[in-house]
Amino acid sequence: MIRYVAMRILQTLPVLLGISIVVFFLVRLIPGDPAVATLGSRATPQLVARVRDQLGLDLPLWQQYLAFLGNALRGNFGISFFYQQDVWTVTIARLPITLLLMGYTIVLAAVIAVPFAFLAAARRGRLTDHAIRLLFTIGLGMPVFWSGIILAYLFGVHWKLLPIAGPGDGGLDTLVHLTLPSLVLAISISPILVRTMRSSIAEVLASDYVTTGRAMGLSPQYLSLGYILRNSLRPVITVVTINFGYLIGGTVIAEQIFSLAGVGSLLIGSISTRDYAVIQLATLIFALLVVTANLIGDLLYVVLDPRVALHK
Amino acid sequence: MSIVPAEASPRRTLPRWLLAGNWSLRLGVVGFALIVLAAIFAPLVSSFDPVALDLRNALKAPSLVHPMGTDHLGRDVFSRVIYGARVDLQIGAIGVALPLILGSVIGLAAGYLGGWVDAVVGRIVDIIIAFPFLVLVIAIVAMLGPGLINLYIALTAISWVLYTRIVRAEALALKKREYVLAARNLGFGHLRIMFRHILPNAIAPAFVFAMSDFALDVQVGATLSFFGLGAQPPTPEWGLMIAETRSMMLTAPWVVVGPGLAIVVVSLVVSLIGDGLADLVRGIDD
Numbered sequence: 001m002i003r004y005v006a007m008r009i010l011q012t013l014p015v016l017l018g019i020s021i022v023v024f025f026l027v028r029l030i031p032g033d034p035a036v037a038t039l040g041s042r043a044t045p046q047l048v049a050r051v052r053d054q055l056g057l058d059l060p061l062w063q064q065y066l067a068f069l070g071n072a073l074r075g076n077f078g079i080s081f082f083y084q085q086d087v088w089t090v091t092i093a094r095l096p097i098t099l100l101l102m103g104y105t106i107v108l109a110a111v112i113a114v115p116f117a118f119l120a121a122a123r124r125g126r127l128t129d130h131a132i133r134l135l136f137t138i139g140l141g142m143p144v145f146w147s148g149i150i151l152a153y154l155f156g157v158h159w160k161l162l163p164i165a166g167p168g169d170g171g172l173d174t175l176v177h178l179t180l181p182s183l184v185l186a187i188s189i190s191p192i193l194v195r196t197m198r199s200s201i202a203e204v205l206a207s208d209y210v211t212t213g214r215a216m217g218l219s220p221q222y223l224s225l226g227y228i229l230r231n232s233l234r235p236v237i238t239v240v241t242i243n244f245g246y247l248i249g250g251t252v253i254a255e256q257i258f259s260l261a262g263v264g265s266l267l268i269g270s271i272s273t274r275d276y277a278v279i280q281l282a283t284l285i286f287a288l289l290v291v292t293a294n295l296i297g298d299l300l301y302v303v304l305d306p307r308v309a310l311h312k
Numbered sequence: 313m314s315i316v317p318a319e320a321s322p323r324r325t326l327p328r329w330l331l332a333g334n335w336s337l338r339l340g341v342v343g344f345a346l347i348v349l350a351a352i353f354a355p356l357v358s359s360f361d362p363v364a365l366d367l368r369n370a371l372k373a374p375s376l377v378h379p380m381g382t383d384h385l386g387r388d389v390f391s392r393v394i395y396g397a398r399v400d401l402q403i404g405a406i407g408v409a410l411p412l413i414l415g416s417v418i419g420l421a422a423g424y425l426g427g428w429v430d431a432v433v434g435r436i437v438d439i440i441i442a443f444p445f446l447v448l449v450i451a452i453v454a455m456l457g458p459g460l461i462n463l464y465i466a467l468t469a470i471s472w473v474l475y476t477r478i479v480r481a482e483a484l485a486l487k488k489r490e491y492v493l494a495a496r497n498l499g500f501g502h503l504r505i506m507f508r509h510i511l512p513n514a515i516a517p518a519f520v521f522a523m524s525d526f527a528l529d530v531q532v533g534a535t536l537s538f539f540g541l542g543a544q545p546p547t548p549e550w551g552l553m554i555a556e557t558r559s560m561m562l563t564a565p566w567v568v569v570g571p572g573l574a575i576v577v578v579s580l581v582v583s584l585i586g587d588g589l590a591d592l593v594r595g596i597d598d
Contacts, residue, residue: 210347246446267451
């Protein structure tokens with residue numbers, strides 16, 4: 001078990017290195033001189049030369065990369081021109097709200113998906129099943145920025161049920177404020193959950209131990225909660241980790257729509273202010289979140305099913 | 313007298329499947345064809361100019377003349393949605409076609425050749441997949457500058473890995489099949505075996521995936537345009553239309569409903585085709 005965990009962590013190292021190379025080269029995509037792009041076209045040649053020197057743009061590429069990697073490992077991403085503050089400090093301060101939004105979304109998505117997946121699996125091939133599948137296919141087709149605007153209008157303006165902007169004042173108030181953005185995100189990822197869980201629940205329903213349980217006279221409720229649900233929850237972990245990048249993409253949009261000061265809205269905001277270092281760090285953080293989620297997902301899977309580690 | 317083979321070849325099963333069952337595929341294909349036709353013959357479908365201003369008719373509610381109402385500049389929303397299909401379908405088509413071609417060729421090479429080619433390709437795929445798709449598209453377009461061309465560059469630079477993964481796995485399995493070994497023993501070159509013998513049998517799952525990818529690309533394209541990174545005004549593009557009229561939502565909710573519904577309908581139609589194709593591919597395999 002410990003060997004499996006150590007191996008799994010070691011395996012991520014080349015990917016982490018690759019991620020850092022991609023993030024380093026992002027700035028190289030800027031057409032023309034990155035120093036001029038950062039300062040604007042009206043900057044004096046002296047200032048441009050100073051920034052070029054500061055960014056190390058005159059060094060060979062591999063030296064620039066090593067310097068970038070060294071600085072990155074120490075959390076040094078330079079100073080944000082727009083915020084006049086350390087890029088690392090600005091970005092990390094926004095991470096908690098992003099993580100909270102994502103966590104809330106996963107819980108809400110499971111709450112929405114489980115009953116529908118159950119119903120669809122139990123009535124497989126019948127009208128209810130088809131109706132649920134159609135409903136969730138439509139859900140998958142709604143872009144988050146649009147469903148966000150529509151639900152904000154309905155819940156926030158029309159019915160005045162939920163707040164539609166900002167993170168609230170902490171504690172319960174924050175949860176209330178995050179409900180609508182989380183709901184929007186949950187609607188966008190629950191279709192994927194329903195699809196996977198529907199087939200896994202159907203498989204469990206047809207399994208020998210459920211038949212045995214029925215024959216033994218266990219009540220349907222006990223069977224549902226004690227056996228079927230528990231055994232079909234495992235795919236949720238897989239689906240969430242595989243689609244973690246998709247969830248992050250949605251979070252970026254939702255933060256922007258619902259005025260939440262997270263890493264996602266920082267990424268979008270930094271495009272117009274040409275804060276390239278912030279864009280780099282935000283991209284890096286999101287990639288690291290994906291890698292971490294995959295790691296945690298794999299480990300959770302082993303905890304739930306020790307046979308996986310033995311096979312490796 | 314020629315002998316008629318007892319079992320139908322895959323070539324013949326295809327049209328037969330189109331006629332029997334598979335409602336999902338038929339519904340999807342008809343729906344998609346209608347949308348494409350509406351986009352091509354947009355001037356015939358809609359009677360208004362999608363970019364001409366008509367301020368006296370600004371923010372009119374949906375009516376028989378304007379089925380989706382008018383926007384803040386008096387432009388007919390329905391006409392803009394129809395013309396917008398040209399832009400959004402183009403995003404989907406290019407966003408699928410370029411990565412499909414590039415990714416399939418690379419995946420074919422990696423799976424068939426194996427060795428260091430496969431190892432290098434595998435590492436690159438792992439790295440690009442580690443980034444959230446939308447985040448990397450946004451980051452690349454933010455660096456290159458806004459516009460549809462840069463969006464296509466970003467989509468191609470990222471999505472190819474998804475097709476590579478699929479085609480590589482298929483090629484890996486196919487290269488051990490007897491017919492491939494037979495072709496090799498006949499002295500056929502590697503390129504001929506790869507493209508004539510393996511690719512046609514490895515490409516089906518990539519086409520199934522291309523359908524959900526099409527829907528994803530349309531959504532990503534609309535999202536980037538919504539954030540000002542994709543299509544630029546006054547182009548009628550669905551995401552851009554929503555961004556332009558979002559502030560009018562309180563007094564005229566219809567301005568954002570039309571373009572959003574268009575995205576939903578395209579996604580739905582394309583995923584119907586995808587589901588249908590998946591059944592079809594499974595049917596041929598059986």
